[in-house]
Protein backbone atom coordinates (compact mmCIF):
# COMPACT_ATOMS: atom_id res chain seq x y z
CA UNK A 1 0.00 0.00 0.00
CA UNK A 2 1.11 3.60 -0.56
CA UNK A 3 2.37 5.43 2.51
CA UNK A 4 3.44 9.01 3.09
CA UNK A 5 6.43 9.53 5.37
CA UNK A 6 6.56 12.42 7.88
CA UNK A 7 8.85 14.39 5.52
CA UNK A 8 6.31 13.98 2.69
CA UNK A 9 8.18 11.25 0.77
CA UNK A 10 5.86 8.62 -0.74
CA UNK A 11 6.73 5.01 -0.02
CA UNK A 12 5.32 1.65 -1.06
CA UNK A 13 4.81 -0.62 1.93
CA UNK A 14 4.43 -4.36 1.73
CA UNK A 15 2.31 -5.69 4.59
CA UNK A 16 2.30 -9.22 5.87
CA UNK A 17 -0.14 -10.38 8.51
CA UNK A 18 -0.33 -13.54 10.58
CA UNK A 19 -2.92 -14.60 13.11
CA UNK A 20 -1.40 -15.64 16.41
CA UNK A 21 -2.46 -16.59 19.88
CA UNK A 22 -1.76 -13.83 22.44
CA UNK A 23 -2.61 -14.62 26.03
CA UNK A 24 -5.21 -17.12 24.91
CA UNK A 25 -6.96 -14.72 22.58
CA UNK A 26 -6.52 -14.36 18.84
CA UNK A 27 -4.41 -11.47 17.65
CA UNK A 28 -2.79 -10.31 14.44
CA UNK A 29 0.85 -9.50 13.91
CA UNK A 30 1.47 -7.17 10.99
CA UNK A 31 4.88 -6.62 9.51
CA UNK A 32 5.47 -3.60 7.28
CA UNK A 33 8.37 -3.50 4.88
CA UNK A 34 9.58 -0.70 2.63
CA UNK A 35 9.35 -2.13 -0.92
CA UNK A 36 9.65 1.19 -2.80
CA UNK A 37 12.93 0.19 -4.42
CA UNK A 38 11.69 -3.25 -5.45
CA UNK A 39 8.50 -1.81 -6.95
CA UNK A 40 10.53 0.66 -8.93
CA UNK A 41 12.83 -2.07 -10.28
CA UNK A 42 9.85 -4.24 -11.22
CA UNK A 43 8.29 -1.41 -13.19
CA UNK A 44 11.56 -0.75 -14.96
CA UNK A 45 11.94 -4.41 -15.94
CA UNK A 46 8.34 -4.51 -17.18
CA UNK A 47 8.99 -1.48 -19.36
CA UNK A 48 12.20 -3.03 -20.76
CA UNK A 49 10.34 -6.23 -21.60
CA UNK A 50 7.61 -4.25 -23.34
CA UNK A 51 10.20 -2.33 -25.32
CA UNK A 52 11.96 -5.55 -26.27
CA UNK A 53 8.70 -7.14 -27.41
CA UNK A 54 7.99 -4.05 -29.47
CA UNK A 55 11.39 -4.21 -31.19
CA UNK A 56 10.95 -7.92 -31.86
CA UNK A 57 7.57 -7.34 -33.46
CA UNK A 58 8.89 -4.42 -35.54
CA UNK A 59 11.85 -6.51 -36.71
CA UNK A 60 9.59 -9.36 -37.77
CA UNK A 61 7.33 -6.86 -39.53
CA UNK A 62 10.39 -5.52 -41.40
CA UNK A 63 11.33 -9.04 -42.49
CA UNK A 64 7.74 -9.64 -43.56
CA UNK A 65 7.75 -6.41 -45.62
CA UNK A 66 10.89 -7.66 -47.33
CA UNK A 67 9.09 -10.85 -48.42
CA UNK A 68 6.15 -8.71 -49.64
CA UNK A 69 8.51 -6.60 -51.77
CA UNK A 70 9.88 -9.66 -53.52
CA UNK A 71 6.46 -11.21 -53.99
CA UNK A 72 3.99 -8.31 -54.31
CA UNK A 73 1.23 -10.62 -55.56
CA UNK A 74 0.80 -12.09 -52.13
CA UNK A 75 1.55 -8.91 -50.16
CA UNK A 76 -0.07 -8.95 -46.74
CA UNK A 77 -0.52 -12.73 -46.83
CA UNK A 78 1.83 -13.35 -43.91
CA UNK A 79 0.38 -10.58 -41.77
CA UNK A 80 -3.16 -11.85 -42.34
CA UNK A 81 -2.16 -15.47 -41.67
CA UNK A 82 -0.66 -14.24 -38.38
CA UNK A 83 -3.92 -12.56 -37.40
CA UNK A 84 -6.02 -15.60 -38.34
CA UNK A 85 -3.63 -17.95 -36.49
CA UNK A 86 -3.91 -15.68 -33.43
CA UNK A 87 -7.72 -15.82 -33.58
CA UNK A 88 -7.73 -19.63 -33.90
CA UNK A 89 -5.28 -19.98 -30.99
CA UNK A 90 -7.55 -17.83 -28.84
CA UNK A 91 -10.56 -19.89 -29.84
CA UNK A 92 -8.60 -22.99 -28.76
CA UNK A 93 -8.19 -21.36 -25.35
CA UNK A 94 -4.40 -21.03 -25.51
CA UNK A 95 -2.52 -18.74 -23.12
CA UNK A 96 -2.23 -15.10 -24.29
CA UNK A 97 1.56 -15.44 -24.74
CA UNK A 98 1.13 -18.45 -26.97
CA UNK A 99 -1.54 -16.66 -29.04
CA UNK A 100 0.77 -13.66 -29.50
CA UNK A 101 3.55 -16.01 -30.59
CA UNK A 102 1.20 -17.39 -33.26
CA UNK A 103 0.73 -13.90 -34.66
CA UNK A 104 4.52 -13.41 -34.77
CA UNK A 105 5.07 -16.80 -36.39
CA UNK A 106 2.44 -16.09 -39.04
CA UNK A 107 4.07 -12.77 -39.81
CA UNK A 108 7.23 -14.52 -41.06
CA UNK A 109 6.02 -18.04 -41.91
CA UNK A 110 6.86 -17.75 -45.62
CA UNK A 111 10.21 -15.99 -45.11
CA UNK A 112 11.87 -18.93 -46.88
CA UNK A 113 10.35 -17.61 -50.12
CA UNK A 114 13.30 -15.25 -50.42
CA UNK A 115 15.25 -18.32 -51.52
CA UNK A 116 12.92 -18.80 -54.52
CA UNK A 117 13.63 -16.93 -57.81
CA UNK A 118 11.13 -14.07 -58.21
CA UNK A 119 10.10 -15.25 -61.70
CA UNK A 120 8.80 -18.47 -60.22
CA UNK A 121 6.89 -16.73 -57.44
CA UNK A 122 4.98 -14.57 -59.90
CA UNK A 123 4.65 -17.11 -62.69
CA UNK A 124 1.04 -17.00 -63.88
CA UNK A 125 1.14 -20.48 -65.45
CA UNK A 126 1.47 -23.96 -63.98
CA UNK A 127 4.85 -24.73 -62.39
CA UNK A 128 7.14 -27.48 -63.67
CA UNK A 129 8.01 -30.26 -61.18
CA UNK A 130 11.42 -28.66 -60.62
CA UNK A 131 9.90 -25.24 -59.98
CA UNK A 132 7.38 -26.85 -57.64
CA UNK A 133 10.21 -28.46 -55.69
CA UNK A 134 11.91 -25.05 -55.37
CA UNK A 135 8.70 -23.49 -54.07
CA UNK A 136 8.30 -26.29 -51.54
CA UNK A 137 11.83 -25.61 -50.32
CA UNK A 138 10.58 -22.42 -48.65
CA UNK A 139 9.46 -24.31 -45.52
CA UNK A 140 12.93 -25.71 -44.78
CA UNK A 141 14.58 -22.44 -45.87
CA UNK A 142 12.40 -20.53 -43.38
CA UNK A 143 13.56 -22.86 -40.64
CA UNK A 144 17.21 -22.40 -41.62
CA UNK A 145 16.84 -18.62 -41.53
CA UNK A 146 15.18 -18.44 -38.11
CA UNK A 147 16.57 -21.45 -36.25
CA UNK A 148 19.17 -19.46 -34.30
CA UNK A 149 16.82 -16.73 -33.09
CA UNK A 150 16.08 -17.48 -29.41
CA UNK A 151 12.29 -17.08 -29.46
CA UNK A 152 10.35 -18.27 -26.41
CA UNK A 153 7.99 -20.12 -28.80
CA UNK A 154 8.96 -22.82 -31.36
CA UNK A 155 8.79 -20.33 -34.24
CA UNK A 156 11.35 -21.87 -36.61
CA UNK A 157 10.07 -25.43 -36.13
CA UNK A 158 6.42 -24.39 -36.66
CA UNK A 159 7.48 -22.65 -39.87
CA UNK A 160 9.30 -25.73 -41.13
CA UNK A 161 6.14 -27.76 -40.46
CA UNK A 162 3.45 -25.41 -41.77
CA UNK A 163 2.89 -27.48 -44.94
CA UNK A 164 2.82 -30.83 -43.12
CA UNK A 165 -0.56 -32.57 -43.14
CA UNK A 166 -2.09 -34.86 -40.50
CA UNK A 167 -2.06 -37.95 -42.77
CA UNK A 168 1.61 -37.52 -43.66
CA UNK A 169 0.91 -36.20 -47.17
CA UNK A 170 2.57 -32.82 -46.55
CA UNK A 171 6.14 -31.60 -46.85
CA UNK A 172 9.09 -31.29 -46.24
CA UNK A 173 9.34 -34.19 -43.80
CA UNK A 174 6.02 -35.98 -44.35
CA UNK A 175 5.25 -35.81 -40.61
CA UNK A 176 2.02 -37.33 -39.30
CA UNK A 177 -0.48 -36.46 -36.55
CA UNK A 178 1.22 -35.85 -33.21
CA UNK A 179 4.61 -35.51 -34.88
CA UNK A 180 3.40 -32.12 -36.08
CA UNK A 181 3.61 -29.26 -33.57
CA UNK A 182 0.22 -27.84 -32.48
CA UNK A 183 1.56 -24.42 -33.56
CA UNK A 184 2.20 -25.76 -37.07
CA UNK A 185 -1.30 -27.25 -37.25
CA UNK A 186 -2.82 -23.87 -36.43
CA UNK A 187 -0.55 -22.16 -38.92
CA UNK A 188 -1.52 -24.68 -41.62
CA UNK A 189 -5.25 -24.00 -41.26
CA UNK A 190 -4.76 -20.22 -41.11
CA UNK A 191 -2.51 -20.40 -44.18
CA UNK A 192 -5.02 -22.42 -46.23
CA UNK A 193 -7.91 -20.14 -45.29
CA UNK A 194 -6.00 -16.97 -46.18
CA UNK A 195 -4.54 -18.39 -49.39
CA UNK A 196 -7.88 -19.59 -50.71
CA UNK A 197 -9.90 -16.56 -49.63
CA UNK A 198 -7.41 -14.08 -51.14
CA UNK A 199 -6.68 -13.19 -54.74
CA UNK A 200 -3.67 -14.79 -56.46
CA UNK A 201 -1.96 -13.85 -59.72
CA UNK A 202 -3.08 -17.07 -61.41
CA UNK A 203 -6.70 -17.04 -60.24
CA UNK A 204 -9.39 -14.84 -58.69
CA UNK A 205 -10.20 -15.11 -54.99
CA UNK A 206 -12.11 -18.30 -54.25
CA UNK A 207 -13.86 -16.74 -51.31
CA UNK A 208 -14.21 -17.54 -47.65
CA UNK A 209 -16.92 -20.18 -48.15
CA UNK A 210 -14.74 -22.22 -50.50
CA UNK A 211 -11.87 -21.94 -48.03
CA UNK A 212 -14.05 -23.14 -45.15
CA UNK A 213 -15.41 -26.01 -47.26
CA UNK A 214 -11.82 -27.12 -47.89
CA UNK A 215 -11.05 -27.03 -44.16
CA UNK A 216 -14.22 -28.98 -43.38
CA UNK A 217 -13.48 -31.57 -46.03
CA UNK A 218 -9.90 -32.05 -44.87
CA UNK A 219 -10.76 -32.04 -41.17
CA UNK A 220 -9.06 -34.97 -39.41
CA UNK A 221 -7.31 -36.08 -42.59
CA UNK A 222 -5.23 -33.06 -43.61
CA UNK A 223 -5.98 -30.64 -40.80
CA UNK A 224 -6.12 -31.16 -37.06
CA UNK A 225 -9.75 -31.76 -36.11
CA UNK A 226 -9.76 -29.43 -33.11
CA UNK A 227 -8.03 -26.64 -35.02
CA UNK A 228 -10.33 -27.01 -38.02
CA UNK A 229 -13.41 -26.96 -35.80
CA UNK A 230 -12.16 -23.87 -33.97
CA UNK A 231 -11.69 -22.06 -37.29
CA UNK A 232 -15.12 -23.08 -38.59
CA UNK A 233 -16.77 -22.07 -35.31
CA UNK A 234 -15.05 -18.68 -35.37
CA UNK A 235 -16.41 -17.75 -38.77
CA UNK A 236 -19.76 -19.53 -38.80
CA UNK A 237 -20.92 -18.99 -35.23
CA UNK A 238 -18.91 -16.10 -33.87
CA UNK A 239 -19.00 -13.80 -36.89
CA UNK A 240 -15.22 -13.67 -37.26
CA UNK A 241 -14.24 -11.70 -40.35
CA UNK A 242 -10.99 -12.25 -42.19
CA UNK A 243 -8.45 -9.43 -41.74
CA UNK A 244 -8.12 -7.04 -44.70
Ligand SMILES: [Fe+2]
Nearest residue numbers: 109110162163
Ligand atom coordinates in the same frame (compact mmCIF):
# COMPACT_ATOMS: atom_id res chain seq x y z
FE1 LIG B 1 4.07 -21.51 -46.97
Ligand SMILES: [Fe+2]
Nearest residue numbers: 081109110191
Ligand atom coordinates in the same frame (compact mmCIF):
# COMPACT_ATOMS: atom_id res chain seq x y z
FE1 LIG C 1 1.76 -19.00 -46.49
